[in-house]
Amino acid sequence: MSFGFPWGLLALGALVPLVAAYFLKRKQKPVVVSALFLWRTPRPRAEAGPRFERFTREASLLLEVLAVVAAALFLADVRLGGEGRARHVVLVVDGSLSVSARGADGRTVLEKVRGAAARRVEEEGATRVTVVVSGTVPRVLAGPEAPASQALAALESFQARGSDHDVAPTLLWARELAGPGEAVHLLTDAPPPADVPVPEAVRWTALGEPRDNVALVSAWRRDEGSTATVTLRVARFGAGPEETEVRVVARPGPGAKEGTERRERVRLPDEGAVTLRLTFEDAGDVEVSLPPDALPEDGAVHLPPAPERPVRVALAEGLAAPARTALERFLAVAPGVDLTPGEGALEMGPRDSDARLTVGATGAVRTYVGPFFTEKNHPLLDDVHLGGVRWAAGAEAPPGRALMTVGKGVLVSEEDGRVHLNLDLTRSNVQRTPAWPVLLGNVLREARRAREGFVQRQSPLGESLSVVTRAGARYTLVGPGGARPLFGVGALSLPPPEAPGRYVLERDGTGVDAVQVLPLDPRESDLRTRGAGDVAARGVTPTRAAGASEGRASWPLWVLLAALLADFHLTRRREVP
Secondary structure: OEEOOHHHHHHHHHHHHHHHHHHEOOOOOOOOOOOHHHOOOOOOOOOOOOOEOOOOOHHHHHHHHHHHHHHHHHHOOEEOHHHHHOOEEEEEEEOEHHHHOEOOOOOEHHHHHHHHHHHHHHHHOOOEEEEEEEOOOOEEEEEEEEEHHHHHHHHHOOOOOEOOOOOHHHHHHHHHHHOOOOOEEEEEOOOOOOOOOOOOOEEEEEEOOOOOEEEEEEEEEEEEOOEEEEEEEEEEEOOOOOEEEEEEEEEEOOOOOOOEEEEEEEEOOOOOEEEEEEEEEOEEEEEEEOOOOOOHHHHEEEEOOOEOOOEEEEEOOOOOHHHHHHHHHHHHHOOOEEOOOOOOOEEEEOOOOOOOEEEEOOOOEEEEOOOOEEOOOOHHHOOOOOOOOOEEEEOOOOOOEEEEEEOOEEEEEEEOOEEEEEOOOOOOOHHHOOHHHHHHHHHHHHHHHOOOEEOOOEEEOOOOEEEEEOOOOOEEEEEOOEEEEEOOOEEEEEOOOOOOEEEEEEEOOEEEEEEEEEOOOHHHHOOOOOOEEEEOOOOOOOOOOOOOOOOOOOHHHHHHHHHHHHHHHHHOOOOOO
C-alpha cells in the first residue's frame, strides 16, 4: 500500500470529535404521555447527572467511522499493489548554459522550467517521474520511475551549465524510457527550428525570451617563467552597450606580496569580437569578470597558473658538427626546454641511431629547391613554409611514412613515433630560414602532447579533453560531477565535461595534472534566438481526462457512500408498536 498524497490522512483527525460526540450525554426534554405502554423500549434521559455516559448506538458510530476512514483514504490517494506505477511521465530538461539566463522579470529560465515541470506532473497525475538532462552526454537526473516528489526535489538542486548540443539523441533515449504511445515532455528555452521537425510523441515547451548579452567567448592564459599572458575575446550579441568594462584581478603568486587589478574599457564591434591581451608578473590565480547582464555565467572565468610543461631534450653522440650546432642554437632559445639528461628525454641523434629525431643523409646527396609536397594537416608540418629553401637530401630514403617529398626524394618521414630528417646541413640553408625553428618547434609540441597528463591546461565548454596515460597504472578523472575511472593507454579523447570547473587527473590516487574547463560557448551566449512556445505531441495514446480524482482509486468513494446510506437507514428507524 502506498499514498500519492499522504497529507490527506490528516482527515482522520475528524474521528476525535466524532467519538467524543457519542460519549456526550444527550439531554432530552421529558415528554408527558397517557400510558407508558405506548413506548416499546423506554429510554428515559435524566436532566441532571454526569456529562459523559456510555453510548448505546455502536452500529451507527462504526458506520460513521468507516465513512471518515474511506474519505481520508481517498484524499490520501491510496494505492494498492501495482497501482502505484499507474502513471509514468518522462521529463527532458535542457542542460544548456543558456537555460540559466534571466528574463526581463528577473527570473531565470531554469526557475520557469521547475515550475512547468511541477505543473506537468500534476496535470498528468503522475506518480512516477523520470527526469533526463539533455547534453553532449545525456544523463538521468532522477529515476528511472522515481517518486514524483523525489524527482521534483532533484530538479530543484539542478544547475544548467552545459554546452550547445543536439537534443535529438536525448529525445530518442527518453522515448524508449517512456514506452510506446507515451509522451515525452521537453522543457527548454527556444522553440524548435523551422527546418527541424519535432519528433513524434514529444511535447516541446519553450520558456525563454530573446535577450541582448555581452559575453566572454574565449579566454587563454600562458605562463613563461614569471610572466603570465592572458588573452581575452569579448563579443556583443544584440543591441547591447557599445562599450563594456573588463575587470581582471591577478592574485599574488609565490614571488609577489600583493596582487594586481586592472580595469579595461573596450569598444564592442557590431559583429565579431574584440581581443584584449594583458601581462602580469608573478601572478597566481587570475579572475576575469564583466558587468552582470542576462547571462552572468559567461561573463566570469577563473584562470589558474598554466606553466608550459618543460620538455627534456638530449643530443646523442655521433651528430655531425653542423647538425649539432644548428640544434643547439635552436634549443638555447626555445621556451620550455630542459637540457638535463635523464630518463624519458627527447633524444636527437644521427641518421642510423635510435633517437626520436634523426638528422642526416645517406647515399649520394642532391640539393632540391622545390616544388616540395607535404602531408596536409599533419601536425609536424604546421606553418612550415618552404619558400626560398635549399634542401640537400641523400638518395637513400629514410624509413617510415613519407611526410615531405620532392620528386622521388623523401625529405621527412615518420616511423612509430620517430621522425627522420633526410638532411645534410653542410649543403642546405634550411637552418637559416624560418622553416627550421617552426619545424623543430612542432617536434617539441608533439613531444609535450605525448607526455602524461592533459594536452591543454584550459578548455572551453563543450570540447573533448585530450589526455595521455601510461600503462600499468589506474587513472581517475575527478571534477565537479565526481570521480570516474579512465580506461585505455596512451592518447585518449574524453567526452566533453558536463559542467565547467577544475578537473584533476589522478594516477593511483595521486594528482598528476589538471585542466580548467571554462563556461564559454558563443552559441550559448547568443540569446537572440530564444523564445517561448508550446508544440503538442503527436501520435500519443490518449489518457484519462484530468480532474479532481485523476489517477485516484475509486473504491474509497463507494465505501464512503455505502457507509452513509447504511447509517441513514439505521438512524431513521422508529421503534413504535
